[in-house]
Amino acid sequence: MMEPTVALLTTMALPLAAFVLCLLTPNHHNIRDGGTFIISILLLGCVLNVLSHFNAGTSIEYEALAFQPGLSIAFSVEPLGMVFALVASSLWIATHVYGIGYMRGNKEQKHARFFACFAFAIFATIGIAFSANLLTLFLFYELLTISTYPLVAHKENDAAKKGARTYLGILMGTSIVFLLTAVVWSYSIAGTLDFKPGGMLPTTLNPMFTAVLLALFAFGIGKAALMPFHRWLPAAMVAPTPVSALLHAVAVVKAGVFSMLKVGVYVFGIDNLASTGASQWLMWLAAFSILAASIIAMAQDNLKRRLAYSTISQLSYITFGVALATSMGAIGGGLHIVTHAFGKITLFMCAGAIYVATHKTNISEMRGLGKTMPFTFIAFGIGSLSIIGLPPFAGSWSKWMLLVAAADTGQIIMIGVLMVSSILNVAYLIPIFARGFFSPATGTGSKAVNADMPWREKLMEAPLLVVLPPCLTAIGCIVLFFYADTIVDFLNPIALAPSLETNNG
């Protein structure tokens, strides 16, 4: 066991070490990949170590440096951040392994830069997770944007450049114009930027102000992909799939919604939002975003684009949870970060596995592939079901929490939105899986299969390193179904759960 503070700092030092390692080994693939893999495991261990300290009740705080009197770059551990760090660090392992398989299997170029940026992005993510104030959060938020830009532009062709430009333009634009303004404004109002349970802004703030400030935050956190600032997400799908998987299913977008949660819970305070009604409009916008993105997703034939729009929709669930301004909503949002991360990363990794094995990107070309790629498609099916929110997969619990939260606010329409969204999810996710198994194969690149062949010979899966990770995360989706309770118990303190108690008592 390390000292709590040391453990906390090590969680950030390890990805940096990986970053340096990658830079130092431009041509030694095995050393770099192996080393980074070991570091990723160490990171998970280290995060668990922080967790054990945290569970022991130790308050873990560290002020790195004073930025200005009253403002500092500081870190602390609280339940939401702990959960986010756990998700990011555990999924890094899976994605790293996957990334190795993908980059080699797909004969991509510039491995060193790729993995270096990857590690740096993880560093930024962990920084976001453990940030103790808005300034630190903003700092790492921007670092994350910048470090992922090279990943999006990785292919260096015109499409990649265009996508990366959109990516950067929207993320940076929103964060500079809205988020920075919001942060500075909050500072000038509250005189501090430290996250505080129950909200750091004074509750005496004019509701109109609160709503405007919330708008600045909501649109400023472009990574949460709230419409109309969602275009970067589909644009970023030009990136290699491991990037889409980790960064756009986990690190980047989750950093966005995580920030959203932090802002809702620790800057405004759930009760404050509820009493002023400042988040009403956000709730409606998130609801619109949920449905509109789902409908657009249905029209996409490119698999990754469809998943991207699905992500937009799912992220809005979390924003929605915040905007409901109930403790259940916040906790449900926190839980959804976890469940969606596992579900969506599975889907993305499967999309990549299909690409590696067959070089197909369009859903219409994927009919019948399930017969030759059963593992990939089963994993995809599990991921889909989890995203839809069906038992026995993790996604069902976050949807339940959000439904209960919506019931708390008495908004039947909002409940309706969640219900319709589930059904839309079925309509755009399930066909991929079902067509994969139950439709005859079409087009070229698929192997002729007949029923008499032994199953091993029917297989035409991607390399093991590409297929194994999605299978593991798919199993994760199932395992989380049974551990959702633990996560919720862990998250409970963030909202101090006043409404929960009154209703249960």
Add this chain to the structure above:
Amino acid sequence: MFEWLHPALVYLAGAFLLPFVPNGKARASLILLVPLIGLIPLLTMPYGETLQFTLFGETLTTFRLDRLSFVFSLIFSLAAFLSLLYAWHVRDTMQQVAALAYAGSAIGAALAGDLITLFVWWEGTAIASVFLIWARRTEGSYNTGMRYLIIQIASGVVLLAGAAIHYRETGSLAFDKLSLEGVGAWFILLSFGIKCAFPLLHNWLQDSYPAATVTGTVILSAFTTKLAVYALARGFAGTDFLIPIGAAMTLFPIFYAVIENDLRRVLTYSLNNQLGFMVVGIGVGSELAINGTAAHAFSHILYKALLFMSVGAVLYRTGTAKGSELGGLYKTMPWTMVFCVIGAASISAFPLFSGFISKSMILSAAAKDGHYITWLILLFASAGVFHHSGIKIPYFAFFAHDSGKRPAEAPWNMLLAMGLTAFLCIAIGVWPNALYSILPFDVKYNPYTSTHVITQFQLLFFSAIAFGTLMRTGIYPPELKSVNLDTDWTYRKMLPAVLGFVILFVSAVWSELARGATNSALAIRDTLAKFYGPEGRVAQVQPTGYMVLWLAILLGAALFVNLVGLP
């Protein structure tokens, strides 16, 4: 002794292990073993609530055994065994796994003591069952499966939403009798209604079951709708307005059944009609009515499965189940014909067959409570059932005009399954007390009174005479290759058309807007470039004098502000 053993888990474990057992007799036997093992805890455990645990601060009960849940889980286990026996020859791992998971989920749902657990298994039945449809692996079955899945999941989602609202309204998640005073209960009722194929919500049933595989349809027929009946009986017994709903359910499907060509679809209409009887029983809600509902569900599962099995056997051997292409099969499939007739007799409620002893309870209960119109409708529906299920199915499949088909008799496992089921149908009819003894309430009912037997025979014989007369006069509609419009038209034809129009409209508007936005962005860019570009006015290298002019202007401005002055 088996406190830890949940029957549903037995099925799930079986489903999980299946793929690792070599496909063949070993696996087929394992499959048959699962329902038998699953019966052990059911039969040995005392009534009560066990296997509880805590989730989000609420206690969930996964194993609640009482008289109502016992009947249903018992018949589900039986149905699972019989239909799996029927499917013994199937070597499709997907179907085997799905069948076990489906049956397990249904039993799990019947044993659920709270709404969350119910939801979990409720969706479980939806997910597992759709594979039985997809397993047909055609374009048609894929699409049907998608429609089916969406509706089934919609039912689950509505249930979840209802549970959430109900939880917030009452603070309880327990699945007991629900009061319709809260919004949550209405949601839950809607959810049950979808699965129970309430009128206008019913069409998934007729749409999907005939699209499944030969064996899949048999399995499907047993669980989903009866689970909904169980849930309604548990939550909404005695809810008055269920009576007209149930009456309507008994009524309208029989019209469709008469003109339907696909015999499996005829059976689904008849299935819908039978559900109507049960819903009426639930609506009446008296002890007799609930008993009748439970008994009817029990016998219904058996004879409906038997009918689906026999039609399935015909399909299996001939490749079609359409009335227009069958006929005269009794010559080579005599056993199948016999079992089919037994099933038909049961569903028509001939005395000494299972339908007689259960359906009459519901009719008596409705009559006893004075629901005159309902009683008349049910009576009509009973006659109608005989008409389309009792006579039409065996007649067009096995007799009628000779189609010239000479298929071989069904394989032994199908015959065995049909035989066992047929035996149970007759046994229940002959010794009703065995079934009566396990019903939710103590039974003081004797179906074999002279009035009842004689009037029933009168009804059935004159239905038959009507059939004969209409056949002989040529009024009876011939079997034609066709489909009939039903409510599914709204989402298969109308909705796509409307959506297509809307999408066309929206995308046209959108692309106009996008083009406008792009154009104005380009225009802005060009304007900017004109002024700010390398050759632009602002960035040009200009003569020094120009600068001096600016200097003068600015100085003038500063002096003006300073001397003449703004305030």
Add this chain to the structure above:
Amino acid sequence: MAKKKSDKSEGVDSIIVRSMSWVDDRSKVDKFFWGVVAVGILLTLLDLFYHKHVYFETENIFGFYSFYGFFMCAALVVAARAMRVVLMRSEDYYAPQDVEAEDHPEFDLDRKQADV
């Protein structure tokens, strides 16, 4: 084993088939129909000879069940026939999203001709 089984059940099979062969003979079917009518009439007449336990007055009408059964069934068929005019569509109306228009896939079947 299959062989033995078919041997054993052969007898019953043919008994069933033979006992049902009248359905192919038009005159025998006629006789059967009139036989049913006769039994029906007899059953109706039984009403005169026992005490009905009824819930509703309607049931006491002589031959209520018989008439109700006959006329309602006739009405049902006539109504259904009329419905066809409005509701019936060709088999490929929903194709290709429908199973009606396609054959049942062969892998799920085991077509066997009986030895006649």
Add this chain to the structure above:
Amino acid sequence: MLSFVSAHSPLLAIVIPLISAPLCMLFGNRTVAFTISTLAVAASFALSIYLLWWVKDGTVLSYHIGGWAPPLGIEYRVDTANAFVLLIVSAMGLLTLPYARTSITDEIDENHHTLFYACYMLCFTGLMGVTITGDAFNVFVFLEISSLSTYVLVALGAKKDKRALSAAYDYLVLGTIGATFFVIGLGFIYMATGTLNMVDLSQRLPAISDSRTVRAGFALIVIGMGLKVAVYPLHRWLPGAYTYSPSAVSVFLASTATKVALYVIIRFMFSVYSARFGFEAVTFQYVILPLALVAMFGASFVAVYQINLKRMLAYSSVSQIGYMLLGLSLLNVEGVSGAFVHMFNHAMTKGALFMAVGAIVFRTGSAMLPNMAGLGKQMPWTSAAIVIGGLSLIGVPSSAGFVSKWVLMSAAFERDWWLIAFLIVGSSLIAVVYVWRVIEVLYLQQPNKDVVVKEAPLSLLVPTWILIITTLWFGLHADFAIGFATTAAENLIQGGFGGKEVIILGVESR
């Protein structure tokens, strides 16, 4: 000895570089000239640090040259505000020299090297002198010293590009007009008050603030200096001068010259005149503020379309000056301190960027963007420097630029000018565009296979990276700059020349 240095430190900081200039010419050897000037600047830098350390708590040093007491004698007056500017100038001067030593080998004829060093030292002296002096006319004198030498320095770029000559000529004409305006303005206030000592002026002006002469003098001073600062429509000399001058000159000018001119404006606006004068506030609000905003956007837009990287950076400078003027226009402590902070941060950032571009010019011979395709791989360190510098221009957190933006926005919020706060971040967006154009060219375009480009020599890289590292360092340790800037701003806003205590130096204790 030490006490002597300490007692005369304000004078020495100016005199040492002043003397070294003719020495450079006298020796006529470029190595010797380099050594002499480096030593002189280093001494000046050390003294600047010493002075800043001395006055950091608000103490004011008043140095009487030759022991003659003001207002008769010339006074050097050091307070937090100008000590901070002195540090900026001397630090940049020191870092530029080793860079210049390598970079001019390519850009300036060898026989002109000593001339370069001499002019450089004169320019440096002039800038330092403008900053430190407490005498209004002395400001003009030093200003001309630095300006004249700057014209020569710019013209030295003619070896590479003849357009340097016309740029120098433009600058000469305009700079002279600006200086003339300034000196006319001085004449006006001298006429009204009869003194040229700033402290004296500040005491006499309030009484006659309604006088038209005083007001006209103010307008002339602001506009005249505004030209040197490159206030938006008066900026046209700047792009040419920065683009065609030798790299080292661009570095030095970009990071110091405009800042010093801005300091003069600040000094006159807040100390000599007082922000409490109604007409001054009006001038800020209706003349300077709109011009600052126009600069922030207009110049940025122009930068977006430039294909010459140096020109792009020049326009970016014009827009960054807009930020500083904006800070002043807010007329509150945060705003003025924001202007100071941005001076400091921008000096580092722009200096680093011009250095990096100079390194590219050194290796490829051109600052044209299309020629830089794929350089990210061939000149990784230089390119990385451009990336980090660019991020600082945008104002990405953890870079110095972020700190400035933070302080300026806080100032805007302090005055409840939300729209201004929005415009500040809006302008950063345009910076994103022009910075990213460069990054894309460097990293995402395929390099020209025929030309092999080596990484820049260490002598260019090291100064560049020192600045980059300080950019990052002060981006995180913002309290350094903010601390000084706030102290300075508080004093300035008070008006006059008050301080915690005034220590008089240069007068022999008798």
